[in-house]
Amino acid sequence: QVQLVESGGGLVQPGGSLTLSCAGSGLRFSSYDMAWFRQGPGKEREFVAAIGWSGGATSYADSVKGRFTISRDNAKNMVYVQMNSLKPEDTAVYYCAANRRSSTPLFRKWYQFDYRGQGTQVTVSS
Secondary structure (H helix, E strand, O other), rough: OOEEEEEEOOOOOOOOOEEEEEEOOOOOOOEEOOOOOOOOOOOOOEEEEEOOOOOOOOEEOOOOOEEEEEEOOOOOOHHHHEOOOHHHHEEEEEEEEOOOOEEEEEOOOHHHOEEEOOEEEEOOOO
16 A cells, blocks of 8 residues: 655744655655645645656746755655745645656646645744
């Protein structure tokens, strides 16, 4: 059974930093492209960042480019997103997702991913 479990969410002040982690199990993790999505209060779910199976390719939403960094450790079956210069509008539930069909360019649509986690809440507020 495939599981993706996010962790690392919490409350952070504007301008602060947070790193989210996603642990994968039950899948050949190193073969999957991975991504982060988020859904803010009253908003539609949106793409945040993606990373190819080898870690060599990355893609970011314009809203987070230059502030967020996605990375992965295939030996640990983990994917991360480091979030810097956080803004109140970054408040959302963050989800990780796995896509077994490696793609170029990387997929950015929720429906294109085969597995998704349950999410972790990030709140940016003073």
